[in-house]
Structure formats: structure tokens, C-alpha cells
Amino acid sequence: MTRDGAEWARLDALLEAALDLPQAERRQWLDRACAGDPDTRAALERLLKHAEADTGPIQPGAALESSAHAPSSSGDGALAPGDRLGRYEIVSLLGSGGMGHVYRAVDPSLGREVAIKAVSGALHGDAASLRRFEREARVLAALNHPGIATIYGFEQLGGVPYLVLELVAGETLGDRLAKGRLPVAEAVAIARQVAEALEEAHRQGVVHRDLKPSNVMLTPEGRVKLLDFGLAKSPEPGISDQARTLTGVIVGTAPYMSPEQVRAEVVDERADVWAFGCVSYEMLTGRRAFAASQVPDILASVLRDEPDWAALPSETPPALRRLLERCLRKVPRERLQAMGDARLELSELEAASPNAARDDARMRRRVVAVVGLLIVALTVRRPSPPPRVLQLSLDLPPQLALDERFAAPFALSPDGARLALVAVEDGRSRLFVREIDEITPRRVGGVDSAWQPFFSPDGRSIAYFDDGKLFRVPVEGGRPVLITAVTVNPRGASWAPDGTIVLAPSQTSGLVRVADGGGAVRPLTELTASRGEETHRWPQVLPDGRHVLFTVVEQDASFDDGELQVASLATGERRTVLKGAAWGRWVESGHLLFARHGRLHAVPFDLERLQAGGAPVVVVDGVRYDVRNGGTHADLAGDAIVYQPARPSLPERHIVGLDAAGAISRFTERPRVFRAPRASPDGSRLAVVIGTGAATDLWLVDPGSTLTRVTSGLGPLLPLWRPDGRALTVSARAGDRWRLLDVSPDGGPPRVRHESAHRLYANGWTPDGRRLVFQQYHPDHGWDLWSVAEGGRPEPLLATPSHEARAAVSRDGHWIAYESDELDGLVEIYVRSFPDGERKLRLTTSGARLPRWGAPGELFYWRTDGPGSLQKVRWRAEGDRFVVLEDAPYWPESESTRAARSILVVMNDASYDVDAAGRVVMLEPVAPRDAAPLARPVVVFGWAQELRRRMASTP
Amino acid sequence: MGQVTQLLMARDAGDREAFDRLVPLVYDELRRIARRQLRRRSPQQTLDSSGLVHEAWLKLAGAQRLRVNDHPHFLAVAATAMRQVLIDRARGRLRVKRGAGAATASLDGVGGAGDATDPEWLLDVDRALDALGRREPRLARVFECRFFAGLGEDETATALGLSLRSVQRDWMRARAWLRAALEGEAGALS
Structure with a gap:
């Protein structure tokens, strides 16, 4: 600087x-x-x-002009004839576009001509994306079909990835159509070959996504070759649609885009079926199925209009008419599902004409025979019932490791005969099925990135999430079928006997339902804003098929304080079953199983009246459990359970201080259920909340680790010191009201400062202790910021439909730092002048939370992208401006700060504070999640019967 | 565009049909933004604007990011999307250019006499704009709307909730600082 x-x-x-x-x-x-x-x-x-100068390149709109102008300009890195690219010699430039350039080139070593396509965009400097793209290119290269232009390879020359492609001679179908429509027989012959090529690509799991006449090459020999599978999508997950956009590979072409592509939804092979319908229609009629002069009108037409069927020539066979009509249905589920069906139909039409080949009919008979064999195999295979109580340890072959990074990495089939599991192989989270009586699991389909698998009620399909999408795949393997793409960050799902799938689409939502064949996603439960509910998750459809059991947790509460509820699938009406529990599961012994503190407990449950009764009993003393998401590594089916033993994850924590060098010091000798530590203004002591549920109180930690209780049975949350250190403001619930209360560190009755029907938290005090900033929940807005002066009425400070929360007032009282998602939905830190609010600065741009002012001139925040980091900002007020001098990680990457950073990452965005000495005060889990090696999961048969016996003998 | 605001509200209420009707309107608006700059160009170049618009659309619609409140907010978000698309493209072009072994300009000697068709210059502008945004976010937003999305002064004012006079003045301020930064004038922005 x-x-x-x-x-x-x-x-x-x-x-x-x-x-x-x-x-x-x-x-x-x-x-x-x-x-x-x-x-x-x-x-x-x-x-x-x-x-003042109006000349030069900085002009309104100049960047836009440049983009349209640049790719076709010769100065833009285009290679000239005679230039060499690795071992290839450039012959000419074939074309240019958003993705770079395509050249005609010669490979002198083989003496053959090739096409070379430069790939650019998002791969810029991103090794991981590059590797993924390379894998995708390999999938494409494996497409070996005479109807598909071959990809010879994927090479990097000078750090730039290039695809080396077969150079196809001939004219495109687009060129051909420019001369007019085709005779029906010729159109059928071309369509049949296109269908055949697409069928093969789909069989390999590759979707073209940009089929159009200019991508269909007609060779002089009368063959058809599909081009530009470089735009295709393989089942390889990981390359997000965003990234594809960045590489310029899904710039579909409007008239051939399926309705789901127009809506920027997830696309599968049925989009190719649509495009195939469009192309076929165009061959027969000589005009586009969806035509308009302007792109938006074309898109509107795709979404809204039927093609003009009357335009089909009168000699069009009725079967072909019906085929096109089925290809061009708006809803993918109602569309022709597989290109193979189109190919069969077209082959028959060809066969009906005099000069047809007979091969296809033979092929059809063979396919029927193979399908018949599969059905026989499916019905013959029946697992034998397991013995009464049997425990198996789930061993995996050495090259496989159970994917233990998230809850629910395995699922039992309803008959208990097989286990679906997510295991890491070659660095990918793949889906496997293990027959219980066989050691080696079998990989299912091409599923390469899966989590939270679960079985269909008939046990013949497995559903799983992949990157925010829900897929299903037959147990025997096969191509995964997309069910829906609504999920963001799923937290459990369950499949009802009537084909309804109930799922938690994100970590902050109610439950939704969707049919297992896809279609509309409809809400089932809604978060109750007045209660401050944050999540409904880990659903299980109960055996009556009419109710769903799930976990409810309120904002800022722990899963150990969660609540099990039951909702009616018919009405969405819900009722509470049990408090202080998470991850509820019905057991056929007539019990409700749930997780608390990393142990599985059971309590009798009346399925008719949907009521739990009696005292819970610990039945698994230590299961792998993640206190941050309330999920377990366990599943139940019938009489069997599978779970991963682990030490109970105790809620006890240490309070630690961490300095800038990463040195850790403990404030407490003994771990307890600490929450929300806040350092007193003079740095002499800490206020902290201890306890769970109703047994929560505010305590002080003095030098020498003495604990003094300040409140008694108040249930306070998130304490805030008044600047003079003589009072603490907390929020607490009183019936269905929420209060801000002042409590004295020396004891005495709390004083009500403000009361509301909605959840609220104290955020910050002005230095004179006269005005309090607080956040209050609004049923429509979410969190808003308010302030209230001594003896005055609360006034809104920032009350907009955006999220505004966690405001901290600077030590000089001139600024507030707070969270907001006002710009594009991502929560960022903003700084605003206070109290006038006239100057505003967006401090962060890639996701951040929890601002805290440190020493004068310092501001901390928690950066949420990547693994997360605690950032320290140095700033200065200059006049009425807030000027950032430096913004850097508080603990830079080094060995000495490793422990500090790991505590932070383990605790994620748990609350922290900065004390007067500039130390960061945080909570440290007693047993870090990855401290001990994990035990192998076990499967126990006869477990439910065993549970019944044990519960019967428990007084 | 009151219609867009209405449809946005209906979309938020979960009305799928409203979303379907929104698609062409939003698309049209993006296209209008892009086309206005390009209409004096040849038809071939105008064609490329459809790719640009589509990329911007996918950025907006993908991953449920079409979270905008009203038309002004949409314009502001669209401007950011346009900037991202254009910068992604510039990165891609630069990569192709470097990889192809063409002469690469050194980053420290770009100079102020840049050209908007030069991806390196555009990336320099982007970086300088980030730095400006840290100093004064409003200047950066005004510049983004005008330079990257080509919004008019009045539209920029609407998008950002500013007066016309502020937009005119901020555009000049931003331009001054960016030119100073690009010409390497003693750490005009850091």
C-alpha cells in the first residue's frame, strides 16, 4: 500500500x-x-x-462490446495456418465462440487430420476443475460409436486444455435443411441413426444437451455423425452447471432447448429426446418446431406452445406422428423416456419401406431376450432370513473406505438382506451395495458422488443425493434417474409405500414431499417462525404410511435440545412426541429410538395414538453422531440395526483463549456444557451460559477458574456485557413471549428491558450504555435490527426483507458491524455509521458471519467460504469514513496456529468473543471429532426383539 | 416492468407458472441490456450476445439465485452477473491466448492506453474495481452497472436507489480513480 x-x-x-x-x-x-x-x-x-476525459477505453458498456467483439478478432490468440500446437500442425481456423477456437489440424505422426478445440473459461487456474474436466473428456472419449464423432484425446499444451477430435467431412443437417425439407423416407433414415447414436451415448451415461441440425453431420457415404459432444454432460458429478456455463459448454441453442433447460433446471437424457423431436420435426416440415424472431419469444414458445402438427406432410406415417408428439411433451416425465424406444419405432418404419435393412429387427429380438433373462434373475434371487441375534462387523476391502464425513453413510434394505453404503474409492464417494451374506460390496451403476442413501419400500431401488439433486437407481445397477433437483443441502429423506418421498431439502427448511417418479415438489411442513424454528430434518415415514417422524430444532439451540414431532402426510398437521431428542426412528418392537449426547435411547411409542411414554433407556452407549447436524451413522430396518460405534459425543466443552500466535490457554479446569462465552469489558472475567434445556443459567468465570452462578432457572441466552461491566443483558423466553433482561453480575432479580412476541437477542451497547442494539425476528423479514434507548420505545434500525443480524457496536460508538444478505442472498459483513446509518461499507464478498469488534482499530469476523477462517480487519476512521487498512486471517497457515485453526473449524461458526487482551475466546470440544480412530460399523440382526426383551426387563 | 415485480412476488409464493412467464421477461431484459450496446455491430457479433445473455441468465437462475426483490434490484443483480460472465470470458480468452504461445504482455506494464477487447486490460479493470469497492462500494456499483452492464444513467440510478446527479458524479469519480490505478499512478488504489 x-x-x-x-x-x-x-x-x-x-x-x-x-x-x-x-x-x-x-x-x-x-x-x-x-x-x-x-x-x-x-x-x-x-x-x-x-x-472529465470522455475518451479512452473506459466507456459505458465498453466491457459488453468487447465481449462480442473479441472472440472473432484475429488478434485474440488465434493460431495461424502453419503454427504448431504440441505435435499438431494448424491447417485453418474452423470456428470461434465463447469456448475458444476450433482448428483444423494435422497430426503428422499418424498422418491424419483432426479438429482441435481449445477449452477455456472456468478452468482458469483451477486444477480440480481441470481434473474433473479431464475425467469427463475421458468418458466422452470412451464413446465409441460410428454415429458419434470420436474424441481422440484430451491434452494440455502450455497449460491450456485442448480436445482433439475426429474431423468429419460432409455437410451438416443444418446446411441440408437450408435447401428445404427432406422426403419422409430420408428423414426417417437420418432420425434413426441420430436416435441410435444418442441411445449409445445415453447408455454410457452421456447427455448431449445441444443437439441441433448444425451438430448433425451428413457424411458423403450417407452416414450420420453427431458432433459437439464436448457440450455434453456425463453422469460425472462435480462439474456444476455453473462451472459448465463458465466453460461455455451449456450455451444451448434456443429453438432446440427443452423446457427444463430454459428454466435452467437439471437436465437428463430426456432433454436430448426433446431436441431429437425438434430436429425430426424440422426435417419433415422444413421449419422449426418452436419459431420466433427473438430469443425470448422462442423460449416462451418452448414453454407454452404446441408445435403446428398440421405442418407435417400428409404422407407422414401415424406412428411417426405419435413418436414426435411423445418426444415434444413439456414435462420430462410424460415424454418418451428412452432413445431406444424411438430407435425401435424408426427401425420398424424403415423396415416397412422397401429398401430397409433387417439388422435392427434382429437386434430388437435380442434385446427382448436379454430383458427376459434379467427378470428371471431378479425373481430367483431371494435372501434367506437371518438367524435370531447375529452381529456382523462391516468390513470393507482395503481399497474401499466408508465415507464417514457425513451422517447416514449407509442404509439397510427393508428386508435387512442388503446394505447400501457410500464408500470412497479413488477419491470418489461411490455408491455400493453389499449383500449381507457376501463380503465384497458391488458398485452400483456409475454413481460417483453420493450421500445419504435410502431404500424404496420394496427394496428394489436406492435413492441418494448428489450435489443437491435426488436420484434413484435400481439395486441391481443401471442408470440413475433424477427425481428432483430442489435440494440445497439435504438433511435426510424417507420413502413412503405410496411412492412419496419426504425429504429435508436444506439445513434451514421445513420438510417437502415429491413423488418418486419426479414432478412437483410440495411443502409438507413449514417452520413456525414465532417459535424460531430453524430446521425440520431426518424424516422417517412411519409404518402406517400416513405419518412422518422428524426432528425440529430452534435457532441457536443444540440438537440435544431438539424435539421429535410427527406430521400427517395428508394434512401436514403436526404434534410433538418427545423433547430433548434428535434423529427419531420407529422400531418394530414398539419403541422410538432417538439420539442424545451421542447415545441411542429408546422409549415406548404408541403408533396408534402417536405418543411416547415412559422413561428413555440408553440402548446404544455411543454411536457416531454429529452434534452439529443431529445426524447419526445408523439405520434401522425391520428387526435389524446398523450403526457405527463411537464414544458418546458429550456436550461438555472447555473455554479457551487463543492468542494471535495460536497459543491456547484454558479458562476452566473441568469441561461443562458451556455456551456463548463473553469477556467482561475490563477483561477480568467471563460471562457464560451453562446447561441445556430448562436447566440453563448464566454464570461468571473469575480468575482462578471460579464459577459463580448469576441466575437461577432463567434459561438465558446469548449474554451481552453493558460497557460499564455492571450488568449483563440476556434474552430469555417467558411462555410464548421473549424478553431482553438486565441481570447484575452480583445477583438480584432481573429487570425486563423489552418484551416481544418474537425471538430476540441483545447485540450491542453504545459506549455510554444508553442505547441497546438488538436483533428481533420478524415472521416475514427474518431477522431485523432494532435499538432501544433507556426508558424509550424500540425503534427499527434495519428492518428489511433481508437477513440483518448480529450487530456489534464499535468501541467509539460510531459504527455498527452486522450480517446481511441484502445483495444476493449470501450473508456478508457490512459496516454502517451509527446511529445515522448514512455511510455504509460492504466489508466482505464471499460469505462471512459474526462480526466482533476487538481492540480499538480492530474488527474480527468469521469467513464462511472454504474451510472457514477467523479474519482480523485493521481499520481507521477518517473523517466520516470507515477505512479498511488490512483484512487478513487471524491465524495464518502455520504449524503453530494449526491447533487454533482446527478448534475453529471443528466448532464451525460457534460463537466467539474477543477479550480486552486481544485474545479470542472460544469453546473447545472435549474429544475432537477426529481424535480417535473410528470403529467399524456393525450390523445386528434380531436387534428389535432384543430391545423388546431389554425394555420389558427395565423397571 | 411492474409485471416483473409482480411475477417475482408470485414466484416467491411458489407459483411455477409465474416463473415460466418470468423467464422470457427476465431474459428479454438481459437481452435488452446486452443488445443495446451491440446493435450498431454486425449481425454476427450480435449473435454472440445471445450466448452472453444465456450465460448471464444461467448465473441468475441457476442454483436458485434469482433472488431479487423488484425490478431495480434485478437490474443491480443483473449487472453483477454480466460482470462475472464478462470477466470469466476474459479469463478464458487470456488463457487461450497464453497457452497458444502468443506474446504475453507482462501484468505490471499494461498501461492506461488499454483496450476493452484486451482480456488482460479487462481483468486489470476488474481488480482495480475490487480495490475501489473496498474503499467506496457505491462507486464500484455505479461503475459495474455502467461499464459492465451498459446501463444508462437513469437505469443505474434506479438500480442503486441513487439520484441521477449522484450517478453522474460517481461515474466520473470512479473513472478517475480507475484510470489513475490503471496508469499506475502512485498506488491510487490498493
């Missing part, structure tokens, strides 16, 4: 003032304003010149 923020702000203020004047007066004014300071005057002269 060569010119510091103050200097910048000063010059900018002068510039701004000068620009406010008419141009003729600006210089004269500056002469006066900078009298005696020739350097400033000179700097401003330059700035003013820049500001």
Missing part, C-alpha cells in the same frame, strides 16, 4: 467536491482548496483530467 486510506479519502473528498461544481469553476476552486499544497493540487489535476 503506497497511499494509505486517509490520503485516498481526502483526495476523493476533494475530487467529489470539485465535481459538484460546474466544470469551469472546478480548477479555480481547487487552487483555493489546495493552497500551499502543490502535491495535492497536482494529484487532483490528474484525477480531474481522468474524470
Whole structure:
């Protein structure tokens, strides 16, 4: 930094003032304003010149123009004939587009001509994306079919990835159609070959996604070859649609885009079926199925209109008419499902014409025979019932490791005969099925990225999530079928006997339902805003098929304080079953199983009346359980259970102080259920909340680790010190009201400062202790910021439909730092002048939470992208401006800060504070999640019967 | 565009049909933004604007990111999407250019006499704009709307909730600082 923020702000203020004047007066004014300071005057002269000059490349819209202009300009890195690219010699430029250039080139070593396509965009400097793209290219290269232009390879030359492709001679179908429509027989022959090529691609799990006449090559020999599978999508997950966009590979072509593509939804092979329908229609009629002069009108037509069927020539066979009609149905589920069906139909039409080949009919008979064999195999295979109580340890072959990163990595089939599991192989989270009586699991389909698998009620399909999408795949393997793409960050799902799938689409939502064949996703339960519910998750459809059991947790509460509820699938009506529990599961012994503190407990449950009764009993003393998401590594089916033993995950924590060098010191000798530690203004002690549920109180931690209780049975949350250190403001629930209360650290009755029907938390005090900033929940807005002066009425500070929360008031009282998602839905830190709010600065741009002011001139926040980091901002007020001097990780990557960073990452965005000595105060779990090696999962048969016996013998 | 605001509200209420009707309107709006800059160009170049618009659309619609409240907000978000698409493209072009072994300009010597068709220059502008945004976010937003999305002064004012006069003045301020930064004037922005 060569010119510091103050200097910048000063010059900018002068510039701004000068620009406010008419141009003729600006210089004269500056002469006066900078009298005696020739350097400033000179700097401003330059700035003013820049500001006033209307020439040069910085012009309104210039960036847009450049983009349209640049790719076709010859100066843009295009290679010239004779240039060499690795071992290839460039012959000519075939075309250019958003993705780069395509060249005709010669491979001298083989003496053959090739096409070379440069790939660019999102792969820029991103090794991981590059590897994924390379894998995708390999999948494409494996497409070996005479109807598909071959991809010879994927090479990197000088760090730039290139696809080396078969060079196909001939004219495109687009060229051909420019001369008019095709005779029906010729159209059928071409369509049949296109269908055949697509069928083969789909069989390999590749979707073309940009089929159009200009991508269909007609060779002089009368063959059809599909081009541009470089735009295709393989089942390889990981390359998000965003990334594909960045590489320029899903710029579909409007008239051939399926309705789901227009909506930017997830696309599967049925989009190719649609495009195939469009292309076939165009061959027969000589015009586009969905035509308009402007792209938006074309898109509207795709979504809304039927093609003009009357335009089909009168000699079109009725079967072909019906085929096209089925290809062009708007809803993918109602569309022709497989290209193979189209190919069969077209082959028959060809066979009906005199000069047809007979091969296809033979092929059809063979396919029927193979399908018949599969059905026989499915019905013959029946697992034998397992013995009464049997425990198996789930061993995996050495090259496989159970994917233990998230809850529910395995699922039992309803008959208990097989286990679906997610295991890491070659670095991918793949889906496997293990027959219980066989050791080696079998990989299912091409599923390469799966989590949270679960079985269909008939046990013949497995559903799983992949990157926010829900798929199903037959147990025996096969191509996965997309059910829906609505999920963001799923938290459990369950499949009802009537084909309804209930799922938790994100970590902050109610449950939704969707049919297992896809279609509309409908809400089932809604978060009750007035209660501050944050999540409904881990659903299980109960055996009556009419109710769903699930976990409810309120904001800022732990899963150990969660609640099990039951909702009616018919009405969505719900009722509470049990409190202080998460991850509820019905057991056929007549019990409800649930997780708490990393143990599985059971309690009798009446399925008719949907009521739990009796005292819970610990039945598995230690199961793998993640307290941050309330999920377990366990599943139940019939009489069997599968779970991963682990030490109980105790809610006890240490309070630790961490300095900038990463040195850790403990404030407490003994771990307890601590929450929300806050350092007193003078740094002499800490306030902390201890306890769970109703047994929660505010305590003080003094030097020497003495604990003193301040409240009794109040259930306070998130304490905040008043600047004079003589009182703490907490929020607490009283019936269905929420209160902000002042409590004295020396005891005495709490004083109600403010009361509301909605959840609220104290955020910050002005330095004089006269005005309190707090956040309050609004049923429509989410969190809003308010302030209230001593003896005054609360006033909204920032009450917009965006999320605004966790405001901290700076030590000088002139600024608040707070979270907001006002710009694009991503929560970022903003700084605003206080109380006027006139100056506002967006401090972060890639996701951040929890601002805390440190020592004067310091501001901390938690950066949420990547693994997360605690950032420290150095700043200075210059006039009425907030100037950032530096923004860097508080603990830079180094060995000495490793432990500190790992505590932070383990605790994720748990609350932290910065004390007067500049130390960060945080909570440290007693047993870090990855401290001990994990036990192998076990499967226990006869478990439910065993549970019944045990519960019967429990007094 | 009151219609868009209405449809946005209906979309938020879960009305799928409203979303379907929104698609062409939003698309049209993006296209209008892109086309206005390009209409004086040849038809071939205008064609490329459809790719640009589509990429911007996917950025907006993908991953449920079409979270906008009203038309002004949409314009502001669209401007950001346009900037991202254009910068992605510039990165891609730069990569092709470097990989193809063409002469690469050194990053420290770009100079102010850049050209919007030069991806390196555009990336320099993007970086300088980030730095400006840290100093004064409003200047960066105004610049983004005008330079990257080609919004008019009045539209920029609507998008950002500013007065016309502020937009005119901020555009000049931003331009001054960016030019100073691009010409390497003693750490005009850092």
C-alpha cells in the first residue's frame, strides 16, 4: 500500500467536491482548496483530467462490446495456418465462440487430420476443475460409436486444455435443411441413426444437451455423425452447471432447448429426446418446431406452445406422428423416456419401406431376450432370513473406505438382506451395495458422488443425493434417474409405500414431499417462525404410511435440545412426541429410538395414538453422531440395526483463549456444557451460559477458574456485557413471549428491558450504555435490527426483507458491524455509521458471519467460504469514513496456529468473543471429532426383539 | 416492468407458472441490456450476445439465485452477473491466448492506453474495481452497472436507489480513480 486510506479519502473528498461544481469553476476552486499544497493540487489535476476525459477505453458498456467483439478478432490468440500446437500442425481456423477456437489440424505422426478445440473459461487456474474436466473428456472419449464423432484425446499444451477430435467431412443437417425439407423416407433414415447414436451415448451415461441440425453431420457415404459432444454432460458429478456455463459448454441453442433447460433446471437424457423431436420435426416440415424472431419469444414458445402438427406432410406415417408428439411433451416425465424406444419405432418404419435393412429387427429380438433373462434373475434371487441375534462387523476391502464425513453413510434394505453404503474409492464417494451374506460390496451403476442413501419400500431401488439433486437407481445397477433437483443441502429423506418421498431439502427448511417418479415438489411442513424454528430434518415415514417422524430444532439451540414431532402426510398437521431428542426412528418392537449426547435411547411409542411414554433407556452407549447436524451413522430396518460405534459425543466443552500466535490457554479446569462465552469489558472475567434445556443459567468465570452462578432457572441466552461491566443483558423466553433482561453480575432479580412476541437477542451497547442494539425476528423479514434507548420505545434500525443480524457496536460508538444478505442472498459483513446509518461499507464478498469488534482499530469476523477462517480487519476512521487498512486471517497457515485453526473449524461458526487482551475466546470440544480412530460399523440382526426383551426387563 | 415485480412476488409464493412467464421477461431484459450496446455491430457479433445473455441468465437462475426483490434490484443483480460472465470470458480468452504461445504482455506494464477487447486490460479493470469497492462500494456499483452492464444513467440510478446527479458524479469519480490505478499512478488504489 503506497497511499494509505486517509490520503485516498481526502483526495476523493476533494475530487467529489470539485465535481459538484460546474466544470469551469472546478480548477479555480481547487487552487483555493489546495493552497500551499502543490502535491495535492497536482494529484487532483490528474484525477480531474481522468474524470472529465470522455475518451479512452473506459466507456459505458465498453466491457459488453468487447465481449462480442473479441472472440472473432484475429488478434485474440488465434493460431495461424502453419503454427504448431504440441505435435499438431494448424491447417485453418474452423470456428470461434465463447469456448475458444476450433482448428483444423494435422497430426503428422499418424498422418491424419483432426479438429482441435481449445477449452477455456472456468478452468482458469483451477486444477480440480481441470481434473474433473479431464475425467469427463475421458468418458466422452470412451464413446465409441460410428454415429458419434470420436474424441481422440484430451491434452494440455502450455497449460491450456485442448480436445482433439475426429474431423468429419460432409455437410451438416443444418446446411441440408437450408435447401428445404427432406422426403419422409430420408428423414426417417437420418432420425434413426441420430436416435441410435444418442441411445449409445445415453447408455454410457452421456447427455448431449445441444443437439441441433448444425451438430448433425451428413457424411458423403450417407452416414450420420453427431458432433459437439464436448457440450455434453456425463453422469460425472462435480462439474456444476455453473462451472459448465463458465466453460461455455451449456450455451444451448434456443429453438432446440427443452423446457427444463430454459428454466435452467437439471437436465437428463430426456432433454436430448426433446431436441431429437425438434430436429425430426424440422426435417419433415422444413421449419422449426418452436419459431420466433427473438430469443425470448422462442423460449416462451418452448414453454407454452404446441408445435403446428398440421405442418407435417400428409404422407407422414401415424406412428411417426405419435413418436414426435411423445418426444415434444413439456414435462420430462410424460415424454418418451428412452432413445431406444424411438430407435425401435424408426427401425420398424424403415423396415416397412422397401429398401430397409433387417439388422435392427434382429437386434430388437435380442434385446427382448436379454430383458427376459434379467427378470428371471431378479425373481430367483431371494435372501434367506437371518438367524435370531447375529452381529456382523462391516468390513470393507482395503481399497474401499466408508465415507464417514457425513451422517447416514449407509442404509439397510427393508428386508435387512442388503446394505447400501457410500464408500470412497479413488477419491470418489461411490455408491455400493453389499449383500449381507457376501463380503465384497458391488458398485452400483456409475454413481460417483453420493450421500445419504435410502431404500424404496420394496427394496428394489436406492435413492441418494448428489450435489443437491435426488436420484434413484435400481439395486441391481443401471442408470440413475433424477427425481428432483430442489435440494440445497439435504438433511435426510424417507420413502413412503405410496411412492412419496419426504425429504429435508436444506439445513434451514421445513420438510417437502415429491413423488418418486419426479414432478412437483410440495411443502409438507413449514417452520413456525414465532417459535424460531430453524430446521425440520431426518424424516422417517412411519409404518402406517400416513405419518412422518422428524426432528425440529430452534435457532441457536443444540440438537440435544431438539424435539421429535410427527406430521400427517395428508394434512401436514403436526404434534410433538418427545423433547430433548434428535434423529427419531420407529422400531418394530414398539419403541422410538432417538439420539442424545451421542447415545441411542429408546422409549415406548404408541403408533396408534402417536405418543411416547415412559422413561428413555440408553440402548446404544455411543454411536457416531454429529452434534452439529443431529445426524447419526445408523439405520434401522425391520428387526435389524446398523450403526457405527463411537464414544458418546458429550456436550461438555472447555473455554479457551487463543492468542494471535495460536497459543491456547484454558479458562476452566473441568469441561461443562458451556455456551456463548463473553469477556467482561475490563477483561477480568467471563460471562457464560451453562446447561441445556430448562436447566440453563448464566454464570461468571473469575480468575482462578471460579464459577459463580448469576441466575437461577432463567434459561438465558446469548449474554451481552453493558460497557460499564455492571450488568449483563440476556434474552430469555417467558411462555410464548421473549424478553431482553438486565441481570447484575452480583445477583438480584432481573429487570425486563423489552418484551416481544418474537425471538430476540441483545447485540450491542453504545459506549455510554444508553442505547441497546438488538436483533428481533420478524415472521416475514427474518431477522431485523432494532435499538432501544433507556426508558424509550424500540425503534427499527434495519428492518428489511433481508437477513440483518448480529450487530456489534464499535468501541467509539460510531459504527455498527452486522450480517446481511441484502445483495444476493449470501450473508456478508457490512459496516454502517451509527446511529445515522448514512455511510455504509460492504466489508466482505464471499460469505462471512459474526462480526466482533476487538481492540480499538480492530474488527474480527468469521469467513464462511472454504474451510472457514477467523479474519482480523485493521481499520481507521477518517473523517466520516470507515477505512479498511488490512483484512487478513487471524491465524495464518502455520504449524503453530494449526491447533487454533482446527478448534475453529471443528466448532464451525460457534460463537466467539474477543477479550480486552486481544485474545479470542472460544469453546473447545472435549474429544475432537477426529481424535480417535473410528470403529467399524456393525450390523445386528434380531436387534428389535432384543430391545423388546431389554425394555420389558427395565423397571 | 411492474409485471416483473409482480411475477417475482408470485414466484416467491411458489407459483411455477409465474416463473415460466418470468423467464422470457427476465431474459428479454438481459437481452435488452446486452443488445443495446451491440446493435450498431454486425449481425454476427450480435449473435454472440445471445450466448452472453444465456450465460448471464444461467448465473441468475441457476442454483436458485434469482433472488431479487423488484425490478431495480434485478437490474443491480443483473449487472453483477454480466460482470462475472464478462470477466470469466476474459479469463478464458487470456488463457487461450497464453497457452497458444502468443506474446504475453507482462501484468505490471499494461498501461492506461488499454483496450476493452484486451482480456488482460479487462481483468486489470476488474481488480482495480475490487480495490475501489473496498474503499467506496457505491462507486464500484455505479461503475459495474455502467461499464459492465451498459446501463444508462437513469437505469443505474434506479438500480442503486441513487439520484441521477449522484450517478453522474460517481461515474466520473470512479473513472478517475480507475484510470489513475490503471496508469499506475502512485498506488491510487490498493
